[in-house]
Structures are given as structure tokens and as C-alpha cells.
Amino acid sequence: MNNLLETNITYLKGVGPKRAELLKKELDIVTYEDMLNYFPFRYVDKSKFYKVRDITTDTIWFQLKGKVSNVTPVGDKRTKYITATFSDDTGSIGLVWFRGLQWVKNRFESGKEYIIFGKPSVFKARFNFVHPEVEEVVEGEPLIQGNRLEGIYRTSEKMKNMGLGTRSIARLMKLLLAQLLEVIPETLPDYLIKHYKLLSAREAMMNIHFPHSPEMIKKAELRLKFEELLFVQLQMLIEKINIQRSVKGHIFGIIGSFFNEFYHQHLPFELTNAQKRVIKEIRFDMKSGKQMNRLLQGDVGSGKTLVALMSVLIAIDNGYQAAMMAPTEILATQHFHSVTNMLRDMNVEIGLLTGSTKKAQRKVIHERLQEGKMQLLLGTHALIEDAVVFKNLGLVIIDEQHRFGVAQRARLWKKNTSPPHVLVMTATPIPRTLAMTVYGNLDVSVIDELPPGRKPVKTLQFFDNNRLKVIGFMRDQIKKGRQIYVVYPLINESETLDLKNLMDGFEQIQRDFPLPDYQVSVVHGRLKPEDKEYEMKRFVEGKTDIMISTTVIEVGVDVPNASVMIIENAERFGLSQLHQLRGRVGRGTEQSYCILMSGHKLSNEGRKRLEIMVKTNDGFEIAEADLKLRGPGDMQGTRQSGMIEFKIVNLAKDGLLVGKTRSVAEKILDKDSMLELPENKRLKAYLAKISKRKAIWSRIS
Numbered sequence: 001m002n003n004l005l006e007t008n009i010t011y012l013k014g015v016g017p018k019r020a021e022l023l024k025k026e027l028d029i030v031t032y033e034d035m036l037n038y039f040p041f042r043y044v045d046k047s048k049f050y051k052v053r054d055i056t057t058d059t060i061w062f063q064l065k066g067k068v069s070n071v072t073p074v075g076d077k078r079t080k081y082i083t084a085t086f087s088d089d090t091g092s093i094g095l096v097w098f099r100g101l102q103w104v105k106n107r108f109e110s111g112k113e114y115i116i117f118g119k120p121s122v123f124k125a126r127f128n129f130v131h132p133e134v135e136e137v138v139e140g141e142p143l144i145q146g147n148r149l150e151g152i153y154r155t156s157e158k159m160k161n162m163g164l165g166t167r168s169i170a171r172l173m174k175l176l177l178a179q180l181l182e183v184i185p186e187t188l189p190d191y192l193i194k195h196y197k198l199l200s201a202r203e204a205m206m207n208i209h210f211p212h213s214p215e216m217i218k219k220a221e222l223r224l225k226f227e228e229l230l231f232v233q234l235q236m237l238i239e240k241i242n243i244q245r246s247v248k249g250h251i252f253g254i255i256g257s258f259f260n261e262f263y264h265q266h267l268p269f270e271l272t273n274a275q276k277r278v279i280k281e282i283r284f285d286m287k288s289g290k291q292m293n294r295l296l297q298g299d300v301g302s303g304k305t306l307v308a309l310m311s312v313l314i315a316i317d318n319g320y321q322a323a324m325m326a327p328t329e330i331l332a333t334q335h336f337h338s339v340t341n342m343l344r345d346m347n348v349e350i351g352l353l354t355g356s357t358k359k360a361q362r363k364v365i366h367e368r369l370q371e372g373k374m375q376l377l378l379g380t381h382a383l384i385e386d387a388v389v390f391k392n393l394g395l396v397i398i399d400e401q402h403r404f405g406v407a408q409r410a411r412l413w414k415k416n417t418s419p420p421h422v423l424v425m426t427a428t429p430i431p432r433t434l435a436m437t438v439y440g441n442l443d444v445s446v447i448d449e450l451p452p453g454r455k456p457v458k459t460l461q462f463f464d465n466n467r468l469k470v471i472g473f474m475r476d477q478i479k480k481g482r483q484i485y486v487v488y489p490l491i492n493e494s495e496t497l498d499l500k501n502l503m504d505g506f507e508q509i510q511r512d513f514p515l516p517d518y519q520v521s522v523v524h525g526r527l528k529p530e531d532k533e534y535e536m537k538r539f540v541e542g543k544t545d546i547m548i549s550t551t552v553i554e555v556g557v558d559v560p561n562a563s564v565m566i567i568e569n570a571e572r573f574g575l576s577q578l579h580q581l582r583g584r585v586g587r588g589t590e591q592s593y594c595i596l597m598s599g600h601k602l603s604n605e606g607r608k609r610l611e612i613m614v615k616t617n618d619g620f621e622i623a624e625a626d627l628k629l630r631g632p633g634d635m636q637g638t639r640q641s642g643m644i645e646f647k648i649v650n651l652a653k654d655g656l657l658v659g660k661t662r663s664v665a666e667k668i669l670d671k672d673s674m675l676e677l678p679e680n681k682r683l684k685a686y687l688a689k690i691s692k693r694k695a696i697w698s699r700i701s
């Protein structure tokens with residue numbers, strides 16, 4: 001019976017090869033089933049008529065009944081657009097068309113009644129509907145539009161041109177549902193449907209496309225979201241169970257001299273309680289006999305590196321090697337320096353492997369690793385190259401920065417006959433709902449405490465025309481002995497332009513902060529690694545007052561004496577980037593500042609981002625706000641936004657349901673981890689079906 005669902009969409013009446021190709025290209029729709037799973041993104045309520053006098057700008061869509069007059073083509077030789085007047089017994093508004101003009105011209109008869117439906121805009125102090133939907137009122141015949149909710153499907157310009165506008169899609173859906181409703185399988189067990197008062201799969205499918213009432217839309221959405229999330233959670237949890245069953249973890253049974261010596265003699269400060277707790281959790285995993293797969297979340301500056309380092313020492317204590325992978329060369333190098341520094345009095349062999357490691361050096365590293373002499377290897381993606389072979393890799397730490405996918409992690413696991421423990425660290429917090437889904441197969445540790453004595457960074461927003469004030473403030477701070485970062489955004493569109501922005505800024509700053517009173521360094525992507533290194537070093541050592549750079553410093557440099565972060569064109573940065581940048585200051589004992597520079601012209605979203613940054617320092621709060629702001633993204637946008645592709649779930653809004661379905665999934669698997677009970681037959685069957693498709697939700701951009 002499923003064959004019908006898998007029929008190629010070409011064969012649906014009204015589609016054919018050309019449209020099928022477009023559907024595949026634009027919406028990834030191939031089969032009947034894919035099509036059914038393309039849901040409206042909103043609904044319009046056409047069950048109610050408004051009067052012209054009721055129109056306001058705050059309600060968005062209006063349906064009116066009345067007469068159309070003054071149909072006027074505008075334009076000299078060729079008609080450019082057409083205007084008309086719509087009126088009822090309470091007043092009149094304008095109508096405007098820019099397309100389909102031939103059709104509009106002959107459309108209206110004076111004296112006849114029409115239903116129009118549209119979104120008001122204000123033009124010349126008057127309300128207008130641009131491209132309203134129009135229908136004739138025919139006495140005695142039921143209205144096509146009246147009295148129902150209509151689903152609106154997202155379509156592209158190309159689709160509209162090929163006769164695949166929202167109306168056409170609705171027509172196709174109607175055809176499909178007529179053919180398929182009977183064969184749509186139920187995927188949820190009856191006991192779940194009953195307990196959570198869910199609609200059946202068929203009812204949900206019917207109502208999501210052609211709802212009977214607003215309440216039914218809600219119910220249909222709930223049912224479909226529940227299903228979608230439950231299966232993601234089941235997949236994640238089953239993956240976790242399978243790993244735990246099939247994979248033996250190295251047992252790090254002892255805490256030995258490396259850990260103890262470091263802890264008692266070299267630790268420059270007391271660990272925070274959160275750090276202690278997390279180290280315990282990691283330790284417990286690593287001695288359990290199971291392979292650790294843990295996500296470590298913590299705000300910028302919460303001391304994740306130290307936790308990583310102490311975990312490494314436990315691995316070394318137990319005779320294993322460890323690897324730590326960072327997303328960029330600068331960050332890897334920074335880790336290398338800080339780890340080498342922290343372990344300087346201990347006998348640990350540490351290597352650094354990045355894209356720019358020289359061949360000869362590389363060879364030495366390969367050898368030392370294979371012999372088991374090198375205990376800790378830090379680096380970038382270079383670590384997952386095949387040539388890198390460890391003698392006995394016991395622990396892998398990934399400083400994620402949202403850039404490593406599951407596939408890459410898997411490659412690291414393959415570097416040994418039995419897989420190492422894995423600790424994934426996020427650079428900034430990610431929203432709980434996202435963590436539960438994208439990283440749903442990992443255990444989670446959270447550092448929810450900053451080291452003591454940190455003064456919260458003060459964040460201020462300045463418009464470009466207030467720059468003089470900012471310069472005065474910078475001079476003040478430098479006089480007090482502080483150092484300053486000035487960061488320019490890096491927009492991929494034009495590297496040359498970015499660099500020009502940065503270099504212009506550099507020149508301006510050299511004028512405002514002249515030698516010999518001020519020392520300025522500059523770092524950007526075009527510099528050779530050794531030059532970058534040199535400039536960074538001058539700043540780290542306090543030899544320069546100002547460090548100008550592109551976002552390269554976003555990732556992890558640690559200069560406690562730097563207390564001011566100036567972010568140019570701040571509106572161009574994403575929230576987590578801004579937060580990460582701000583985390584570069586506030587690491588010493590002095591009051592620190594983050595200054596967000598921007599022009600007056602800001603997009604709504606840009607303005608909101610800056611507001612959030614000024615309002616809070618809490619990375620977890622910012623992560624949630626970020627998710628809400630970005631929302632589910634637009635048609636193509638979702639894919640790039642780094643979020644999981646859901647058919648209907650919106651992680652920004654459906655957080656509660658994520659948590660709920662996770663615990664439902666846990667309960668089911670607690671009782672029946674292989675889904676072998678008859679009552680779970682449907683779950684098992686549907687899981688088998690979806691796991692055949694590519695596991696898109698495990699990918700993060």
C-alpha cells in the first residue's frame with residue numbers, strides 16, 4: 001500500500017515532467033508523500049467579511065465585499081499598472097495591479113459585487129490593496145472563497161511562473177488527498193494517540209491542508225509536530241543506546257600523578273564548583289566502561305579549556321593519548337600555547353598540527369604519535385587526515401564552534417580500533433531545544449558559573465557620528481594601561497571590500513592614535529601566519545595598545561589586560577558572534593567595556609540584536625533570543641541557518657514539545673529499548689523507513 005505514496009509526483013494529474021523537475025529543485029519534492037508533507041506556512045481566515053471603515057494597519061489580511069469602479073490603466077504608450085477603486089457602504093480604498101494587466105482590464109463589470117481579499121498598504125494617505133485576490137459574488141451559488149480557512153503555501157517566483165502558485169498547490173493537494181487519504185499510514189501507536197489526545201495521521205493530514213476550523217489547525221499541527229519530534233528523539237536515543245551496547249569504552253580507572261600534580265601544584269586558581277562538577281561527570285563516564293559521548297556547554301570565559309585539559313590529564317594518567325581539535329588555526333595555536341604554558345613544569349609531550357605545519361615537522365609528529373611518545377596533539381581539521389595515526393588514542397576533544405559535523409566526528413572515532421571517548425565543547429551556549437535535538441545523542445554537561453571576581457562587561461551602543469566620544473574614551477583607557485580590540489566584520493561577499501574597510505579603519509586609527517604615544521597592531525586573513533603570529537604576540541605581550549582585526553580574534557584569544565572591545569558595523573554580526581567577541585574582554589580584574597558601533601540605518605533584526613547585547617551578558621539567554629529572532633527561516637534560508645530541517649517544527653517556538661517528546665521517547669525506550677513489543681510496532685516500522693533517508697537532522701552547518 002505504501003507504493004502509492006512513493007509514486008513519483010510527475011504522475012499526478014496537472015504536474016508532468018517539467019513541473020516535477022521544478023518541485024524537486026525548489027522544494028525537494030519527489031514523491032506523492034513528499035508533496036503531502038509540504039504544509040501551508042500560514043492560513044487566511046476567509047470566514048469573515050470586513051467593512052472598508054474597519055481597515056487598520058494592525059490586522060494583516062482583510063476580506064471585503066463591494067463594487068469595483070474607475071479601472072484605470074496608467075502609463076503613456078504601454079500600460080505600466082492599473083488602479084481601481086473599491087467601495088462598500090462605509091467607504092472606499094484603492095486597488096493596484098502591476099502584473100496580469102490584460103486580465104485585470106476586462107475583469108470588472110460596473111454594478112456587480114465582488115469579494116476582494118488583500119493586505120492593506122498606505123499610499124498617498126489612503127489604504128490600497130496591491131494585487132488583491134478577487135472573486136465574483138454569484139447569487140445563489142456558494143462562494144468559493146467564503147466560509148473557510150485557506151492554507152497558503154510558500155512558492156517561488158519560478159514556481160508561480162510555471163503555474164505552481166499557492167492556489168495550484170492547494171488544488172494538487174486536494175487531488176492527492178482524495179487518492180491517498182485511505183493509505184496514509186498511522187505512525188504512532190494507539191496508546192500514544194489516546195494518552196496525548198492526538199489526531200490520527202489521516203485527520204491531521206486532512207486538516208493541515210484543508211482545515212475545518214482554527215482549532216483543527218492547532219490540533220493538526222500538534223499531532224504532526226509531536227510525531228516529527230518524537231521520531232527525532234527516538235533516533236537519537238537509539239543511536240546512543242546502540243553505541244553503548246556495541247562499543248566498549250576505554251576504562252580510565254585511575255587518577256594518577258599527572259592529574260594530581262597539576263591539580264595540587266600548578267593550578268593557578270581554585271576551580272569553580274561548576275568546573276568541579278563537570279570534571280566529575282567526565283571522569284565518571286571515562287571509567288564506566290562505556291564510550292563517553294558528551295557535550296560540554298558553557299558560556300564564553302567559563303573555563304572550558306581547563307576542564308578539557310584536566311580530562312586530557314586523566315587520559316594520560318591511564319596511558320592513553322589525547323587529541324584536541326579546534327575549528328581554526330589561530331584557535332588551535334592559542335590552545336597549544338595556553339596548554340603548553342599550563343603544563344610547562346610537567347613532563348607531557350604536546351604537538352601542534354595545522355594546515356601550515358611544515359612537512360618535516362609533520363613527519364616528526366606522525367612518528368611521535370605512532371610511537372605513543374606524543375601524549376597530546378592539538379590542531380585543526382588536519383587531525384583527521386589519514387596520515388595521522390595514534391598508538392592509542394583514548395580521548396578526543398572537539399572545540400566545536402558549530403562547525404564540525406557528525407561525519408567529521410565519526411572520522412576521528414575511526415582513528416583507533418576501539419573508539420576514544422569524545423567530548424564536544426561549544427564555543428557559546430546553544431539553546432536547550434537545539435542541544436536536545438542536534439546533540440540529542442550526546443550526554444550534556446553544563447558549566448553554569450563564571451570564575452569569581454569577574455566584573456560583568458558593560459555594553460554600550462554608539463552611532464558612527466558619535467565617534468569622537470568613543471575615541472576620547474579609548475585614549476582614557478589606554479592612559480590607564482588598558483588594551484583595546486577593534487573588530488571589523490568579515491563579509492564573505494567581497495573579501496577585497498572587507499579588507500579595505502579594515503585598512504581604512506587602520507589608517508584612521510593611526511591618525512587618531514599617533515606614534516609614538518600609541519602602538520597599533522593589525523591582523524587579518526591576508527597576512528601570512530607568521531606575521532599574524534607576530535602581531536598577535538605583540539598584543540598579547542602588551543607591546544601594543546590597540547589590536548585591529550577581522551573576526552579572526554573571535555575564537556579564543558586570551559588577553560586579560562584587554563578591557564575594551566570595539567565592534568565596528570556591529571549590526572552585521574550575528575548574536576552568538578557578538579557574544580563571543582564580547583567574551584574576549586572582561587577576563588581581568590578591571591571593569592571592561594564592549595562598544596557596539598553602527599550607522600543610524602538599522603534593519604529591524606539588526607536593531608534587536610544590538611538591543612539584546614546591551615541588555616544581557618548571559619550567553620544562554622542570548623542563544624534563546626537568537627533562535628527566536630532567526631526563526632524558522634525562509635524557504636531556502638532554513639538550510640543555511642544551521643538549524644535542523646523540520647517539516648513543521650519550529651525549534652524557536654516548540655521548545656516545550658521538544659522536552660516533552662524527549663521524555664516520551666525515553667520512557668518508551670526504557671521499557672522497550674529495541675521496540676520489540678507489539679504495541680510499538682508502528683514506531684519501529686516508521687523508524688526503519690526514515691532511517692533509510694539521509695539523516696539530515698544530524699547535520700549542523
Ligand code: ADP
Nearest residue numbers: 269270271272299300301302303304305306451
Ligand atoms: P572558555 O570557556 O570561553 O573556553 P577559557 O577556558 O578560555 O573559557 O577560560 C577563560 C579564562 O578564565 C582563562 O583566562 C582561564 O585561565 C580563566 N579561568 C578558567 N577557570 C578559572 C577559575 N576556576 N578561576 C579563575 N579563572 C579561571
Ligand code: MG
Nearest residue numbers: 304305427556
Ligand atoms: Mg574556549
